[in-house]
Amino acid sequence: MHLGRFPLLLIDSHAHLDSERYAEDREAMLHRAFEAGVGAILAIGIGEGPAEMHQALEICRQFNGQPDIPRLYASAGIYPHNTPEADEAALAKLDSLLAEPEVIACGEIGLDYYHEGAPHAVQLEVLTRQLEIAAAHKRPILIHCRPKDGEVDAWDDLFVILEERWRSTGLGGVMHCFSGTWEQAQRSLDLGFLLSFAGNLTFPKAQPMRDVAARLPLDRILVETDAPYLTPVPLRGKRNESAFMVNTARTLAELLKVTEEEIASATTKNFQRLFRLRADVGN
Numbered sequence: 361m362h363l364g365r366f367p368l369l370l371i372d373s374h375a376h377l378d379s380e381r382y383a384e385d386r387e388a389m390l391h392r393a394f395e396a397g398v399g400a401i402l403a404i405g406i407g408e409g410p411a412e413m414h415q416a417l418e419i420c421r422q423f424n425g426q427p428d429i430p431r432l433y434a435s436a437g438i439y440p441h442n443t444p445e446a447d448e449a450a451l452a453k454l455d456s457l458l459a460e461p462e463v464i465a466c467g468e469i470g471l472d473y474y475h476e477g478a479p480h481a482v483q484l485e486v487l488t489r490q491l492e493i494a495a496a497h498k499r500p501i502l503i504h505c506r507p508k509d510g511e512v513d514a515w516d517d518l519f520v521i522l523e524e525r526w527r528s529t530g531l532g533g534v535m536h537c538f539s540g541t542w543e544q545a546q547r548s549l550d551l552g553f554l555l556s557f558a559g560n561l562t563f564p565k566a567q568p569m570r571d572v573a574a575r576l577p578l579d580r581i582l583v584e585t586d587a588p589y590l591t592p593v594p595l596r597g598k599r600n601e602s603a604f605m606v607n608t609a610r611t612l613a614e615l616l617k618v619t620e621e622e623i624a625s626a627t628t629k630n631f632q633r634l635f636r637l638r639a640d641v642g643n
């Protein structure tokens with residue numbers, strides 16, 4: 361299915377470009393994103409663990425400067441369930457990656473109490489260490505927060521840490537793939553975060569998420585794919601890629617009762633403002 365080119369530059373604020381699932385067609389996939397109107401992508405540098413944290417940066421360096429490919433940026437971070445691997449060497453690696461100019465964010469980091477995995481105490485400790493490293497490099501953070509179904513445990517623990525250890529930096533960040541309540545959205549906004557929406561915004565069961573999104577100010581939202589995961593309707597079930605974010609952006613425009621042009625320009629400006637990028641990003 362051809363989704364059509366989006367009228368203005370879109371930025372995919374979260375994609376796992378280093379995924380093995382792009383091994384065969386990464387360059388073609390990036391071309392498709394460009395053709396669809398995606399002008400920039402933030403490649404998430406978590407790999408399958410700290411040993412692969414540098415892969416997103418390598419992809420940036422491989423493709424930036426090539427024609428008809430979105431401008432690529434990278435992040436680096438240790439994902440909640442990889443925190444047991446966060447030894448001093450891994451934290452030193454994160455520290456040196458965040459010194460690189462293309463690595464504009466630390467993430468995705470945070471708390472995941474939904475899946476069985478790293479003990480909560482380890483997640484909390486390594487999150488705190490990563491906040492210190494990110495603050496030292498003045499890099500905004502990309503937060504993954506997933507509570508157990510029907511609970512608020514992970515959000516409560518997250519907000520305590522962010523209030524104590526992050527608010528004072530003034531650096532803010534992104535609540536990636538936001539699926540929290542209106543109260544959690546308000547607390548995130550109050551902490552200076554942007555809320556980023558992925559393809560699951562288009563899923564039939566996501567009405568509560570759409571209700572929250574519809575109430576958000578236009579200057580505090582982002583669009584992402586979380587590719588290769590969370591493919592939006594009507595392509596759900598396929599491998600996701602940045603070109604498909606067009607559908608999520610359209611859904612967000614409908615919810616906020618603005619045009620596609622307004623959603624594109626607002627989310628692009630929000631991204632540029634948070635990461636202090638020049639306004640010609642993606643051109």
Ligand SMILES: [Zn+2]
Nearest residue numbers: 374404468586
């Ligand atoms: Zn992700």
